[in-house]
Amino acid sequence: MAPQPPLLSMSGITKSFPGVRALDGVDLDVQAGEVHCLLGQNGAGKSTLIKVLAGAHQPDTGTIRWRGEDVTLRSPIAAMRLGIATIYQELDLVEHLSVAENVHLGHEPTTAGFVVRAKAAKSSTARLLKRLGHPEIDPGRLVGELSAAQQQIVSMARALSHDVRLIVMDEPSAALDPDEVANLFRIVGDLTADGVAVVYISHRLEEIRRIGDRVTVLKDGRAVAGGLPAESTPTREVVALMTGRNVEYVFPERPATAPGGEPVLTVEGLSRTGEFAPLDLQVRPGRSWGWPDSSAPDAPRSWRPSTAPANRTPAG
Numbered sequence: 001m002a003p004q005p006p007l008l009s010m011s012g013i014t015k016s017f018p019g020v021r022a023l024d025g026v027d028l029d030v031q032a033g034e035v036h037c038l039l040g041q042n043g044a045g046k047s048t049l050i051k052v053l054a055g056a057h058q059p060d061t062g063t064i065r066w067r068g069e070d071v072t073l074r075s076p077i078a079a080m081r082l083g084i085a086t087i088y089q090e091l092d093l094v095e096h097l098s099v100a101e102n103v104h105l106g107h108e109p110t111t112a113g114f115v116v117r118a119k120a121a122k123s124s125t126a127r128l129l130k131r132l133g134h135p136e137i138d139p140g141r142l143v144g145e146l147s148a149a150q151q152q153i154v155s156m157a158r159a160l161s162h163d164v165r166l167i168v169m170d171e172p173s174a175a176l177d178p179d180e181v182a183n184l185f186r187i188v189g190d191l192t193a194d195g196v197a198v199v200y201i202s203h204r205l206e207e208i209r210r211i212g213d214r215v216t217v218l219k220d221g222r223a224v225a226g227g228l229p230a231e232s233t234p235t236r237e238v239v240a241l242m243t244g245r246n247v248e249y250v251f252p253e254r255p256a257t258a259p260g261g262e263p264v265l266t267v268e269g270l271s272r273t274g275e276f277a278p279l280d281l282q283v284r285p286g287r288s289w290g291w292p293d294s295s296a297p298d299a300p301r302s303w304r305p306s307t308a309p310a311n312r313t314p315a316g
């Protein structure tokens with residue numbers, strides 16, 4: 001049997017803005033059902049590449065093949081019609097519309113009669129939210145009233161309300177707590193099991209190892225590595241590709257310091273009414289020192305407010 005062409009094949013993509021070549025001949029191949037991670041430092045060209053893929057930017061040169069055929073993605077709607085959805089970090093939801101209205105914006109269910117359409121939109125939205133592990137989100141609620149994590153789920157529901165074959169997720173875990181990240185990974189696993197491809201942008205290398213299949217690394221607008229195995233490529237190699245420097249240079253070893261030298265800072269009996277009880281501390285060379293979250297339930301008593309919080313005014 002002839003091998004399947006990649007779901008997506010971007011070749012030699014260039015894109016310049018005044019004074020900067022954001023993409024300089026980038027290739028990206030994505031297979032159906034894989035999680036393809038896109039890595040690169042700030043300014044490497046990731047956003048520009050996914051905007052080209054989303055139909056939001058037109059490339060200056062290069063070709064895009066989709067399921068084996070050359071395509072031109074003239075607009076986000078054209079990309080969406082092919083089954084390419086993008087969930088940007090800055091979510092593009094309309095805050096004063098309801099969840100269901102956002103999910104179906106531009107492609108409302110077409111059953112006759114407005115009320116029936118609204119009902120159909122609500123029930124199909126409820127089904128999508130359940131599939132995404134968030135049945136508690138009310139499809140009738142205004143999007144502006146939801147948390148950042150819930151808004152991201154709404155954005156995913158909107159992507160899934162189309163016949164999607166590839167979803168681009170731009171730093172999807174950035175605003176999520178660990179439970180929400182676990183739910184995100186479950187969603188990604190379900191999508192890929194259904195044959196949907198995910199292009200996943202993250203700065204968190206440990207995430208890429210956990211859910212990624214392959215990695216493409218961008219640096220200064222070029223793909224310096226394409227389709228590396230996510231699980232087995234050593235972190236030092238990925239960091240070296242991203243930065244152009246070896247790990248020893250990026251994370252130089254700290255100079256050895258004798259434990260317990262003379263304190264560089266000593267504080268005794270420091271307190272602030274309504275903020276924290278008297279405390280002593282010493283900071284010594286070569287030691288790390290962190291300030292615990294005083295509101296955490298397991299914070300030592302001395303870190304918690306001693307009385308009702310007072311207005312903060314600069315100490316005189």
Ligand SMILES: Nc1ncnc2c1ncn2[C@@H]1O[C@H](COP(=O)(O)OP(=O)(O)OP(=O)(O)O)[C@@H](O)[C@H]1O
Pocket residue numbers: 017018020021022040041042043044045046047048049
């Ligand atoms: N609309 C624009 N106009 C001018 N320059 C742009 C525009 N969009 C991106 N650039 C420039 O193109 C280069 C690549 O930017 P891009 O946002 O694609 O990088 P990135 O890898 O997504 O970085 P980040 O992680 O910071 O978003 C940068 O030098 C950026 O300043």
